[in-house]
Amino acid sequence: MDNADNLFNPSLAAALMKLDPEDGEQISEYFKTHALLTREKALLQASVDVSRLDLRIGRILNVRRHQLAETMSIQEVDVGENAPRMVVVSKLGGKTNLEELQGSLAVLLCNVKACKVRSVVSQARLLCCSSSDDCIELLAPPTGSAPGDRVTFLNYPGDPDRELQSKQKVWELLQPDLLVDCKGVANYKGCGFEVKGKGLCRAPSLTNCTIR
Template sequence: MDKADDLISPSFEAVLMKMEPVDGAQIMDYIKTHALLTREKALLQSSVREQKKLLVENGKLKKDIEDLRLQLQDKQKRRLAKALFSPAPPPPQTGPASTDSPANQPAQERRDGQRKRRDRKIQSGTGSELLGATPRMDVSRLDLRVGRVLSAQSHAQSLSIQEVDVGEPAPRTVVSKLGTNVQLDQLSGAMVVLICNGKARKLRGVVSKARLVCCSQSKDCIELLTPPPGSMPGDRITFLNFPGEADKELPSKERVFERLQPDLCVDAKGVAQYKGCAFEVKGKGLCRAPTLINCSIR
């Protein structure tokens, strides 16, 4: 009770013992015990307040550290972008000639042109190599869709022209070389598979805006790949193991389809596949060759 004795005045204890000589000592012990508990409670409450205060300050410090980390990352990104896109420094002058002299203008123009082309590539998404990224090369880059042939007619040099509904406001014109075993008069209304993000090109005077996907065993043995029953124009063909997004337009220089073609085939069950993964219209089924098996896709 030493600590409690400090809280109780000696004069108070003397008065109490004089008033209650029998029970005074017991009452005094009770008062001292109560005083001690009150003091400990006050100390505990003060400790809790200090702990809460420390927790709040700790949270503020964590937030400040996170803000500083984000600012540092932002500065690093800006420095990297500045280093990538800043023009190359001019070559050192070996004489008194000015950089605006006619002899220096062609080199400066070439540098400006190279910088502009590089900027356009990065803005269009085709300059990923400049930023250290390697573009993926798999079938998910192809925009494969279901289409319905509205009409078909022959064209110059064994080519044919099809008007195909691919779920857009207007049909697409497709110029194809289908071989002699494909009967054009039987194509109207047929459901087909097309590559819709190839660059439009003019073939014998007609601009082709898509490519029919065919399977073939030889030059003349060709069939059009068919989507599953219930498919509608505009349905997308996807691949379970290759979920990436299709390119807006396939870069001509990369020759994406030609590089993927060795892994495109029709298996022994007639199912079209890429590296063992089937052409699929979600919820409707798989794309197949009408009769051919174990053949290539082109």
Template sequence: MGRGEDLSDFQRGTVVGCHLSKKSVRAIAALLNLPRSTVSNVILQWKRGGITTALPRSGRPHKLKEEDRQVLEKVARESCLPSMKALASEFQSVSGASVSYGTVRRELQAMGFLVSTYKTKGMGRGEELSDFQRGTVVGCHLCNKSVREIAALLNLPRSTVSSVILKWKRGGITTALPRSGRPHKLKEEDRQALEKVALETRLPSIKALASEFQSVSGASVSFRTVRRELQTMGFRGRVSKYGKGKGGKKVEKKPTASSQQDAMVDVSRLDLRVGHIITALQLPDSDNLYVVDVGEVSPRTVIGKLAKHIPVDQMQNRMVVLLCNLRPVTVRGMVSTAMVLCASSSDKVEILDPPGGAVPGDRIIFQGFPGEPDKELNPKKKVWEQIQADLRTDGQFVATYKGAAFEVAGKGVCKAKTMSNSEIK
């Protein structure tokens, strides 16, 4: 790598890879033949939020004043918001400027932020790696990290790491060459219809599935094409013979633990935890966005319709009770992964307060209802709806299920402030 010229994304990635491998600035500069000041600058910009180089500017006039741009830069560096729309909403509430999230994205690009990697600090699986990511892999390799260590450090498949290193060793090539590949015989909408048929039906053979797909979509393809398309989607082509005796006759199965659990519906199947709202934002159409710490590696995002009952400023920095095993849903392009529990009546709503001393991640338990919660509640079986009918506050404002209090072990019970004998939802 030469001195005195602007570094490419791959070279900057190599510097960051060496830094992630615990190499000092002096060691990286000697290894890559770069000035120490350049190495320090790349690492510092990467730490500040993914900036590694200033993007070229087209000369288009800025829609924001200089003081607004300074506010936007501060919000982008200091907030931990999950999407560009959430960041734009936070910026508007702080500065009072009325701009679209597209303008916010464009201004951030002009400042040098890598907007495409804004949503996550890690490197995702299943996507084509950027030059910067490939450089990071090579940087770790130059620091004598094994393939297993690099894969764990960068959250990448070992096969991907091996492929990048091998191509780099063979001649400095790290990007995948374009592939012609066999063209799909089905259009994208037909492939979506095929996937839906495969997931929703339980047909006994690939020919029966192909026939059902043709009747639904109107596409004229052979069962071999259907088999090939399903294989590219990740489906397996063989029909399992598990549960069949000799002669192909079906053997009756005994009830399993999971089927017994499905039959038993009580509050132990809910994953209720104490959460701490880090950030609360007002969204259009009376929705609120909450970023909540529940004791996990990264916070959860929650979309709720509490704006008309509770001002957003009263939700900032607040402890709440969170239902954490609902199936995630997408609302206006943002994923909601939990639900805040409230005492509710026809004209009033109050947030349930955890006991004093509770910390994010504390489990809510119920005397007389042992058991482990479901990993994810199946919405088709209406588990939450059945349990919610028995959730109420008692005469002392304590949240209960069939008389058993919402309790944090050794710390106390969860309560509403003023609402007694009210349903919880």
């Protein structure tokens, strides 16, 4: 607890002991632990930026509605690998003409841990723009993009994680800062989603909305 001692004012510990000699030490230890955990959380958040996300361009080869959920759809997506990835998307199935998605390009988060969604294993996350649950559209890559192209950020040059660890909640920490601006450009803290040499990713029609 040496680190916690540096974060906890000794005079406060002494005051607790004076007020409650029996339980003061236990209360003091509680606050020391809380102070240390709070600092560790702050340090973790400071080390998390968008470069840890493996964002790639993918082409939707096939799309169908999920048999077990009307609001879900299943996409087979080419992200420049030997085999396509299966992606399960919630809500998009009930808000979009799925036939229009086939053959289109999209932006995918590829280093999420594969998970089963209603009996189907989802191997990536399809990024969507949303102003509400009733208004959802796919984030659009720039013209000339190809499956496997990386989406990068000028101010955040780090390498992505091999696989995002669920305990670290990297996506959950970053997602609130993934936005579409007033010009329809996708950005993280004002830094655009860029495919080098090809341009910026955009929302097809939405502005001032979230990316999820």
